Amino acid sequence: MVAHRLARFFTLILAVSLLRVSPAAGQVSSSSEAERLHWKPVDQAQVKLDDKTPLAWNVYQPDKKDKRSAKKATNFVLLLLGHRYLMLDLEGRLAYEVPRESLQARGADFESEDPPSEARLVPSADWTLRDVGPAELIRLTLEDYGRALQVSIPHPPDLRPFY
Numbered sequence: 001m002v003a004h005r006l007a008r009f010f011t012l013i014l015a016v017s018l019l020r021v022s023p024a025a026g027q028v029s030s031s032s033e034a035e036r037l038h039w040k041p042v043d044q045a046q047v048k049l050d051d052k053t054p055l056a057w058n059v060y061q062p063d064k065k066d067k068r069s070a071k072k073a074t075n076f077v078l079l080l081l082g083h084r085y086l087m088l089d090l091e092g093r094l095a096y097e098v099p100r101e102s103l104q105a106r107g108a109d110f111e112s113e114d115p116p117s118e119a120r121l122v123p124s125a126d127w128t129l130r131d132v133g134p135a136e137l138i139r140l141t142l143e144d145y146g147r148a149l150q151v152s153i154p155h156p157p158d159l160r161p162f163y
Contacts (some may be wrong), residue, residue: 038063039078039110046152047079049145056082059151060110077138078110079151087119088138088151090129095122095140
């Protein structure tokens with residue numbers, strides 16, 4: 001009986017040590033989950049294309065409550081312009097066109113891969129990122145449209161007590 005318990009104990013120790021040694025063994029499921037972004041609509045955002053508001057538009061950011069996408073929450077913005085979805089990488093100053101098929105609707109929210117594998121780079125230039133008090137202002141020129149895009153994303157309110 002003691003030998004049987006001792007054998008199970010050593011088998012358990014061996015299994016745990018193999019999982020620690022093999023980096024791919026423990027990360028297969030977590031990497032597929034980590035590559036998913038949950039996009040939430042941004043209230044009070046504004047979009048202008050050549051100083052005119054487009055007919056159909058919306059702005060999404062990664063969910064800040066989701067621990068996996070908390071780091072990326074300030075780096076990416078998903079933008080709907082008409083029937084076209086653009087993902088703006090603010091850190092790399094790149095714009096990608098995201099096909100509708102790579103976005104899964106979850107009510108008013110979306111989920112997508114990080115980055116979407118079918119996304120294609122959209123030529124862009126003249127990037128400007130500025131903090132204008134209550135909002136973050138992003139300006140760039142979409143070279144395939146030949147138009148200036150301006151996105152204003154409000155900062156989240158500071159709900160800490162002031163005293």
